[in-house]
Amino acid sequence: QQQVKQSPQSLIVQKGGISIINCAYENTAFDYFPWYQQFPGKGPALLIAIRPDVSEKKEGRFTISFNKSAKQFSLHIMDSQPGDSATYFCAATSGSRLTFGEGTQLTVNP
Amino acid sequence: NAGVMQNPRHLVRRRGQEARLRCSPMKGHSHVYWYRQLPEEGLKFMVYLQKENIIDESGMPKERFSAEFPKEGPSILRIQQVVRGDSAAYFCASSPRQGAMNEKLFFGSGTQLSVL
Numbered sequence: 423q424q425q426v427k428q429s430p431q432s433l434i435v436q437k438g439g440i441s442i443i444n445c446a447y448e449n450t451a452f453d454y455f456p457w458y459q460q461f462p463g464k465g466p467a468l469l470i471a472i473r474p475d476v477s478e479k480k481e482g483r484f485t486i487s488f489n490k491s492a493k494q495f496s497l498h499i500m501d502s503q504p505g506d507s508a509t510y511f512c513a514a515t516s517g518s519r520l521t522f523g524e525g526t527q528l529t530v531n532p
Numbered sequence: 533n534a535g536v537m538q539n540p541r542h543l544v545r546r547r548g549q550e551a552r553l554r555c556s557p558m559k560g561h562s563h564v565y566w567y568r569q570l571p572e573e574g575l576k577f578m579v580y581l582q583k584e585n586i587i588d589e590s591g592m593p594k595e596r597f598s599a600e601f602p603k604e605g606p607s608i609l610r611i612q613q614v615v616r617g618d619s620a621a622y623f624c625a626s627s628p629r630q631g632a633m634n635e636k637l638f639f640g641s642g643t644q645l646s647v648l
Binding site for chain 2: 428456463464465466467468511518519520521522523524525
């Protein structure tokens with residue numbers, strides 16, 4: 423119930439391409455869905471977040487699409503750049519607990 | 533405004549020793565969370581503390597692990613009698629108020645614990 427399933431585990435994209443990472447959840451009590459970006463040797467940093475009453479949120483090249491009925495949400499990175507190469511985690515919150523997905527290692531080739 | 537500070541960055545312990553990980557939250561933040569990250573895995577919630585109070589420790593193993601956040605000083609995650617399976621990156625995060633998941637949760641750079 424508390425799990426957040428994330429896919430793919432790793433993703434390789436060419437510069438300028440679109441990176442898409444998907445997540446699914448079961449717990450309908452989750453009420454906030456952030457995405458975190460983590461570079462090697464660093465802690466995760468909040469990238470973008472969405473609430474379940476919104477179907478899409480866009481910030482620059484990053485877009486979250488949210489499908490409440492399917493209990494799925496995804497991160498789209500447009501015009502992917504080598505500097506976007508990092509590990510991306512979806513997450514979901516219920517109360518004080520933040521539950522993370524397993525992570526996606528994104529590599530953007532020049 | 534310094535971010536969340538964790539030390540040490542790297543900690544090596546032999547089996548059976550004690551590990552103490554420290555976390556100083558961002559200035560003005562009174563809520564601290566500890567997460568553990570095993571290799572190739574996501575972050576797993578361990579414990580949520582407020583100054584002098586443990587709010588939620590449901591993610592922390594019942595034995596050998598303890599956490600505190602005193603009125604003065606950093607939050608401490610203590611692991612007694614470490615075993616190889618404790619080897620992981622331990623991350624601390626802070627927020628300015630209780631259950632502030634609707635706000636940014638700021639993470640430190642983590643402590644990499646290696647148990648020999």
